[in-house]
Amino acid sequence: MGTIEVVLGDITTEAVDAIVTAANESLMGGGGVDGAIHRAAGPRLAAAGAELAPCEQGQAVATPAFDLAPVRYVIHTVGPVWEGGGHGEDQVLTDCYLHSLRLAVELGVGSIAFPAIATGVYGFPVPRAAEIAVRAVRSLPIIDRIRLVAFDRETYDALTRCAGS
Ligand code: APR
Secondary structure: OOEEEEEEOOHHHOOOOEEEEEEOOOOOOOOHHHHHHHHHHOOHHHHHHHHHOOOOEOOEEEEEOHHHOOOOEEEEEEOOOOOOOOOOHHHHHHHHHHHHHHHHHHOOOOEEEEOOOOOOOOOOOHHHHHHHHHHHHHHOOOOOEEEEEEOOHHHHHHHHHHHHO
16 A cells, blocks of 8 residues: 655646646646646657547547656646536546556556646636545555655645545
């Protein structure tokens, strides 16, 4: 059974085997955490993403991490746009975590860092997203070290509350 750690910080500084980005279906980068990861990994990340695009909501694909080395992989997953909760958003967000974990195992990843997928531009409520994230990673204890990286205090507190419960 692996460990689940909640941390407050910039995911591009994580020393793990794989970093997950909250992408859009083009996989060409964007703002938020996706923009930060693309800036840190360099232009080859968008080129590699373009070869795998489009990526459907809830799905996950992997590319090398390029300039983010010693990180080995970037796992791109597309979260749900929040539309009030009645359009299957919870399941799509759950699928983002589960598909990323399953892909990470296939790649032989031992440690992985997730951002708070869908809680920024896509507007998913933080407390609900935190509960889904912790439940999802607990349901699939297949990676030794899982780090849930919050970029702000509200997200950190929500994740910590869920992980501690
Ligand atoms: N490290 C960790 N977390 C970060 C960082 C960072 N450097 N930068 C932003 N975040 C956090 C945000 O504060 C938020 O909590 O990542 C979380 C997800 O927010 P977004 O990046 O906006 O992702 P999302 O809501 O899934 O929207 C995805 O935005 O950037 C575009 O291309 C992306 O179209 C896609 C959409």
